[in-house]
Amino acid sequence: MRTEDFKLIKLKHDRIDDLVDLENCSMKTDTTFPLTKDELTRLYEEGYVSYGFENEDSVLISKVGFSKIEDKNYELDVCVHPDYRGGGMGHEIIKQSIDKFLSENPGSDIFLTVHPDNPALRLYERLGFEAIKDDEDYKINQTKNGPRITMDYKKTNK
Numbered sequence: 001m002r003t004e005d006f007k008l009i010k011l012k013h014d015r016i017d018d019l020v021d022l023e024n025c026s027m028k029t030d031t032t033f034p035l036t037k038d039e040l041t042r043l044y045e046e047g048y049v050s051y052g053f054e055n056e057d058s059v060l061i062s063k064v065g066f067s068k069i070e071d072k073n074y075e076l077d078v079c080v081h082p083d084y085r086g087g088g089m090g091h092e093i094i095k096q097s098i099d100k101f102l103s104e105n106p107g108s109d110i111f112l113t114v115h116p117d118n119p120a121l122r123l124y125e126r127l128g129f130e131a132i133k134d135d136e137d138y139k140i141n142q143t144k145n146g147p148r149i150t151m152d153y154k155k156t157n158k
């Protein structure tokens with residue numbers, strides 16, 4: 001199945017267990033921090049919005065989430081099942097999810113944070129995210145999850 005043929009579905013809070021299963025496929029490393037059930041439960045209580053792709057067996061294989069930081073300001077997270085990586089699914093689900101999210105939440109700002117060594121940084125740049133910079137270099141913030149670069153989505157449909 002081609003990535004553009006997957007149909008985006010909205011994931012309500014009753015899909016938390018499926019989201020946890022998917023997150024747990026990505027082991028915790030220096031560059032990635034899978035969301036836990038407790039974290040997802042709290043995020044949904046605070047207005048989390050999430051979309052996903054399912055395979056032919058209705059198993060969730062990728063997701064994008066938008067955590068509400070404050071009114072109209074959302075942080076994006078993404079996870080693709082390891083068996084489906086490297087074939088464009090990450091690109092496709094981020095693109096479709098942002099389009100859908102902004103059509104449902106017009107005027108919202110979207111950002112994400114990424115470890116400086118995560119190769120996904122270049123994927124995000126191609127999708128329209130821009131890193132906040134100190135002069136010419138990426139600005140790196142030290143967080144509880146280690147160093148992180150913040151990237152703002154620049155194509156909002158305001």
Ligand SMILES: CC(C)(COP(=O)(O)OP(=O)(O)OC[C@H]1O[C@@H](n2cnc3c(N)ncnc32)[C@H](O)[C@@H]1OP(=O)(O)O)[C@@H](O)C(=O)NCCC(=O)NCCS
Pocket residue numbers: 026031032078079080081084085086087088089090091092112113114115118119120121122123
């Ligand atoms: C990041 C992630 C969503 C990318 O999904 P994907 O389906 O592999 O993405 P795509 O196939 O659309 O794009 C791959 C591109 O992303 C980059 N990339 C992302 N992760 C990569 C990895 N682990 N190894 C190599 N390249 C990677 C490459 O630059 C590649 O670019 P290319 O097309 O020029 O080769 C997926 O690797 C994932 O879920 N990782 C674990 C969780 C994570 O890191 N989340 C992001 C935290 S900020």
